[in-house]
Amino acid sequence: MPAEEVGRIFGDVGLGTFRLTLARPLERGEYLAVVDESKRAVLCQLDDVERRSDLNLEKANRLAHGDAVPVEETFFGRSVILGYREGPIVRVPQIPFRPGSPVYRADEPLIAQVLGLKSNGGSSAYLGLLRNHDLKVELDINALCQRHVSVLSKTGGGKSYLVGVLLEEFLKHKVTCVIIDPHGEYGSIRYRSEHAPREHARFGIDAQGFRDQVQEFSPDTNLNPEAKPLTFSLGHLDARELLLFMGITNVRGFVAPMKALLDRVAVDNPEYTVRDLIQAARHGEERSPLLEAIAERLEYVDETHLLAPRGTSLSELVSPGKMTIINLRGSAPDVQELIVTRIATSFFEQRKRGKIPPLFMVLEEAHNFCPQQGQALCSRILKTIASEGRKFGLGMCVVSQRPARVDKSVLSQCATQLILQVTNPLDVRAIAQSIEGLTDGMTEIIQGLPIGTCLVTGGGFQTPLFCEVRPRASRHGGESVKVVPAS
Ligand SMILES: Nc1ncnc2c1ncn2[C@@H]1O[C@H](COP(=O)(O)OP(=O)(O)OP(=O)(O)O)[C@@H](O)[C@H]1O
Ligand SMILES: [Mg+2]
Numbered sequence: 453m454p455a456e457e458v459g460r461i462f463g464d465v466g467l468g469t470f471r472l473t474l475a476r477p478l479e480r481g482e483y484l485a486v487v488d489e490s491k492r493a494v495l496c497q498l499d500d501v502e503r504r505s506d507l508n509l510e511k512a513n514r515l516a517h518g519d520a521v522p523v524e525e526t527f528f529g530r531s532v533i534l535g536y537r538e539g540p541i542v543r544v545p546q547i548p549f550r551p552g553s554p555v556y557r558a559d560e561p562l563i564a565q566v567l568g569l570k571s572n573g574g575s576s577a578y579l580g581l582l583r584n585h586d587l588k589v590e591l592d593i594n595a596l597c598q599r600h601v602s603v604l605s606k607t608g609g610g611k612s613y614l615v616g617v618l619l620e621e622f623l624k625h626k627v628t629c630v631i632i633d634p635h636g637e638y639g640s641i642r643y644r645s646e647h648a649p650r651e652h653a654r655f656g657i658d659a660q661g662f663r664d665q666v667q668e669f670s671p672d673t674n675l676n677p678e679a680k681p682l683t684f685s686l687g688h689l690d691a692r693e694l695l696l697f698m699g700i701t702n703v704r705g706f707v708a709p710m711k712a713l714l715d716r717v718a719v720d721n722p723e724y725t726v727r728d729l730i731q732a733a734r735h736g737e738e739r740s741p742l743l744e745a746i747a748e749r750l751e752y753v754d755e756t757h758l759l760a761p762r763g764t765s766l767s768e769l770v771s772p773g774k775m776t777i778i779n780l781r782g783s784a785p786d787v788q789e790l791i792v793t794r795i796a797t798s799f800f801e802q803r804k805r806g807k808i809p810p811l812f813m814v815l816e817e818a819h820n821f822c823p824q825q826g827q828a829l830c831s832r833i834l835k836t837i838a839s840e841g842r843k844f845g846l847g848m849c850v851v852s853q854r855p856a857r858v859d860k861s862v863l864s865q866c867a868t869q870l871i872l873q874v875t876n877p878l879d880v881r882a883i884a885q886s887i888e889g890l891t892d893g894m895t896e897i898i899q900g901l902p903i904g905t906c907l908v909t910g911g912g913f914q915t916p917l918f919c920e921v922r923p924r925a926s927r928h929g930g931e932s933v934k935v936v937p938a939s
Contacts, residue, residue, distance in 0.1 A: 456557045458484065459529070465548040467533070469499070472555045474527035477503055480893055481583065481918060483558035484531055488545040492536045495558055495566040497915075499893035500530040531555070532891055534915050537566050542914045560587055568913055577621035579614075579870075581655065583905055583918040591618075591868065591911045593625055597812050597847030599910070600838060600865050604883060605872030607853040610903050612637050613928050614870060614921050615814055615851055619775060623665050626773035628811040630799070632792055635816070636781030639678055640929030642666050651923045660925040667771060670779035671758050671787065679779050684794060685763035687722065690714075696793075696829065697759065698749035699786050709742050723761040726754040756787055766798055770808045785820065786829075792821050793830040800837055803844040810845030813837070818850040819857040831859065838865040856882040868911035873901040889916055 459472040472484075484496040506524045507515070515521045533549075535542040564570070569587050576590040596618075603611045619641060622629050631638050642663040645652075652659060670679035684697075691710040695703045717724045717732045733747040753759060769776055778795065780788045792815075802808045815821055815834070822834040837848055838861065850866055852858045856878040863886060874880050884895050887909050894916060898907055901918075909916040 455559075457554045458557050459527075459555045461486070461549050461551050461553045461555060462528075463551065465551055467544065467546065467548055469530055469532050470496075470549055471528060471530050474501070474529055477501055477527045478529065479584070480529075481897060483563050485556045485558040485562055486533075486549050486553055488536075488549060489547050490545070492545070493558075493562055494536045494545055494549075495534040495562055496531045496555070497534055498529050499532045499891050501527065502529065503527050530893075532893075534566055537568075542566060542568075560585060563587060567915060567917055575625065577618055577625075578922060579617060579621075579908070580906075580919045580922040583920050589908060589917065589919040591908075593622065593627060595912050596849075596868055597627070597810065597845070598842045599867030600842070600848045600850070601868045601870065601911075602850045602852075602855075602858075602863055602866035603870045603872075604852055604855045604874060604879070605906075606875050606879070608903075609853070609872035609874070609901075610906070610921065611851050611853070611872060612816070613904075613924060614872065614906060615816075615849065616641060616924050616926065616928055617921055618849070619814070620660075620662065620925050622812060623662050623775055628770060628772050628809045629775045629814065630770065630795070630811060631775065631777045631814040632780065632795075632816055632821070633777050633814075634780045634788060634820070636670075636676055636779045637816075637929035638777045639666070639668050639676075639779065640927040641775070643927040645924050645927050647923065652925075655922040657922055657925050662775070662926055665774045666777065667774060668777040668779055669764060669769065670781070671756060671791065672782040675782040676779045679777070681757070681764070682778065682791070683760040683763040684758055686724065686726065686759040686761060687718070688763070689759070697790055698746070698753050700749060701829075706742070706746065709740070710746060713743070713746065725761060726750055726759055730754065756783075758787065758791070766802055766808060769795070770799070770811060772809045789821065789829040793833055796830060796833045796837060799846060800833060800841065800844070803841075803846045810847075812847040812849065814849040814851065816851045818852040818862070819854045822850075822859040822862045824857050824859050835859065835861055838862040855879045860886075866910075869907075869909045870911075871898055871907040871909070872905070873898065873903070875899050887916070889914075 459474040461470050461472050463471045478498055480498055480501050482498045484498060485493050486496055488494050504526050511521050533544055535544040564587050571590055575593045577593050579589045579591055582589055603615055605611050642661050644659040644661040668679040669682035670676040671682050673679055673681050691707050691714055692703055695706050695710055700706055713733055717728050730747050730750045733743045821828055822831045837846055841848055884890055904921050906919055906921055907916055908919050
């Protein structure tokens with residue numbers, strides 16, 4: 453039985469919560485244990501703590517003047533009942549605890565047993581340690597990939613760092629991953645971390661780079677010299693798709709002349725270039741203001757270097773057991789949307805046919821690619837992957853600093869949520885509404901979480917838990933930029 457008694461149950465006792473006196477103040481979130489009527493140790497969690505005193509205005513004034521004033525304090529709290537484990541199931545006692553029962557500090561074996569903290573053997577992703585404990589929090593990689601994940605926090609909350617941790621684990625387990633990286637942050641995973649070896653030792657992590665398992669593609673290799681060029685096959689695009697690449701979203705009126713232009717050019721030269729199309733639009737027999745408008749937009753497409761007679765093949769992009777970074781740094785938002793649409797559609801189609809290995813796709817800045825309001829070009833395919841991807845071994849990790857602005861139908865498909873500090877009231881509300889079992893206390897804790905601590909919900913755990921994210925083995929690329937130079 454747990455040894456250290458911390459307080460006693462008092463007042464009216466419910467089946468989900470109870471109040472307790474505390475001999476001294478404990479931290480909110482602390483795990484407690486109570487023995488129920490059937491002599492089972494039941495895991496509970498402190499959800500609120502209060503400190504009452506007899507320090508009235510008059511006494512406080514005397515204290516301020518330096519008088520020795522005796523202050524009487526009492527501590528009490530509210531605890532939620534998490535339950536006891538019966539095989540794979542966590543149950544909650546159906547008879548309320550007896551008032552006056554002692555409440556103990558829970559010991560680690562009970563915490564690990566009830567929360568389900570166990571290694572999933574060969575398919576575990578080591579995320580970090582249970583907050584204030586030395587218990588490892590490991591997520592089942594298969595479950596993550598099959599049922600999708602969301603990583604949410606305010607800006608600078610530590611999302612990309614945490615995703616880096618997940619990716620390191622995936623690479624160790626040879627899971628094929630593709631990262632949509634709008635800011636070019638993830639290439640640094642190639643290199644070993646140079647940070648705080650003491651922290652590494654506490655978490656049992658060795659610094660390590662993953663150079664041999666990482667490849668990077670970008671439409672802009674001048675800005676991103678470590679990347680190989682990312683191009684799409686011009687010949688594989690039909691008139692509508694090409695118009696989208698040209699930024700013409702209202703395609704009506706353009707489709708017929710575009711189709712005629714493509715047919716005309718392809719007859720003589722099946723491996724045509726964008727310049728061939730411009731030439732034909734401007735100097736062909738049929739000239740019109742519409743064709744001139746098409747030529748102008750094609751000039752813009754030509755500058756992006758995105759379309760080539762032979763584009764990057766899917767077999768180059770997806771390499772089994774490796775991580776592919778699609779570095780979109782420097783690309784305009786509409787071009788980024790086009791790329792994501794094209795890539796996500798190919799992944800989905802080719803996974804259906806089993807032509808590429810099962811893979812895990814990370815979508816950074818998801819609010820831009822599948823917004824709740826308005827429509828992005830890629831919204832439809834991302835919603836399809838969110839709802840059907842798991843059947844075909846296409847997992848998704850949705851990352852966003854504005855949870856309230858991400859399409860709800862995408863977010864609701866994420867069975868595992870990793871939540872770091874969130875302060876915006878709309879985002880807090882969006883999260884609270886989308887997570888089962890989130891208590892008021894936890895919702896408050898989320899708003900004050902220190903960097904590096906995340907709330908884990910789902911992921912094979914029956915109750916939400918807080919985890920101190922382990923340090924990165926590799927270098928993190930999203931360091932905040934200091935405006936004042938170091939002196
Ligand atoms: N677990 C952690 N341990 C130590 N430092 C961390 C941890 N998580 C984040 N940081 C630090 O916090 C800063 C912000 O982290 P990160 O880049 O992951 O934020 P973000 O949520 O992705 O922000 P944004 O929304 O702006 O992309 C970085 O400087 C990073 O080094
Ligand atoms: Mg980030």
